[in-house]
Amino acid sequence: EPEVTQTPSHQVTQMGQEVILRCVPISNHLYFYWYRQILGQKVEFLVSFYNNEISEKSEIFDDQFSVERPDGSNFTLKIRSTKLEDSAMYFCASRSAGLGYTFGSGTRLTVV
Amino acid sequence: KQEVTQIPAALSVPEGENLVLNCSFTDSAIYNLQWFRQDPGKGLTSLLLIQSSQREQTSGRLNASLDKSSGRSTLYIAASQPGDSATYLCAVNTNAGKSTFGDGTTLTVKP
Numbered sequence: 137e138p139e140v141t142q143t144p145s146h147q148v149t150q151m152g153q154e155v156i157l158r159c160v161p162i163s164n165h166l167y168f169y170w171y172r173q174i175l176g177q178k179v180e181f182l183v184s185f186y187n188n189e190i191s192e193k194s195e196i197f198d199d200q201f202s203v204e205r206p207d208g209s210n211f212t213l214k215i216r217s218t219k220l221e222d223s224a225m226y227f228c229a230s231r232s233a234g235l236g237y238t239f240g241s242g243t244r245l246t247v248v
Numbered sequence: 249k250q251e252v253t254q255i256p257a258a259l260s261v262p263e264g265e266n267l268v269l270n271c272s273f274t275d276s277a278i279y280n281l282q283w284f285r286q287d288p289g290k291g292l293t294s295l296l297l298i299q300s301s302q303r304e305q306t307s308g309r310l311n312a313s314l315d316k317s318s319g320r321s322t323l324y325i326a327a328s329q330p331g332d333s334a335t336y337l338c339a340v341n342t343n344a345g346k347s348t349f350g351d352g353t354t355l356t357v358k359p
Binding site: 167169171178179180181184186191192194227231234235236237238239240241242244 | 280282284289290291292293294297299337339341344345346347348349350351352
């Protein structure tokens with residue numbers, strides 16, 4: 137069964153550093169998403185991406201965040217200057233039109 | 249703003265019991281609704297997807313219903329097993345693709 141692949145599974149970074157979280161969505165999917173889940177809290181929407189542009193973003197997704205689809209397969213989330221409160225599990229998801237989401241296994245980001 | 253509530257927050261049942269998890273949402277203008285399972289420290293596994301025009305979906309021992317007008321969905325698990333122990337999340341999706349998740353119901357099935 138096709139999977140959404142996320143790397144790395146766990147990343148530790150120092151406060152103020154830039155991090156890039158990587159995702160390989162399912163190949164024939166057209167819609168891509170990033171979500172995050174702070175430990176013990178709800179899964180929260182960050183951003184949706186379609187046709188090479190952001191289609192919707194939440195209030196969490198401020199100027200410190202950016203997304204990119206640099207080639208035909210990867211979808212990345214960049215956090216420019218990490219803060220302690222950015223520590224969370226970050227999930228990438230993709231879907232095809234009319235279908236549900238397929239989520240990756242997540243990247244656990246720890247900011248120290 | 250869409251809000252999703254799941255009741256109960258936690259549920260503990262003996263193996264073999266049938267059970268119902270509840271999800272309610274405030275804005276009925278949804279595109280579809282999806283139930284997920286999350287094991288501790290893991291990702292989200294999709295269980296069932298119900299389109300806004302559908303009333304229910306079934307997969308094995310799982311049955312999900314949707315009443316869009318009243319803003320409710322239920323997930324029915326038949327003949328529960330210890331392997332069903334996990335957190336079950338309800339997500340309501342808009343046409344634009346934004347998902348709003350509930351807090352989840354943490355299920356423990358005791359052998």
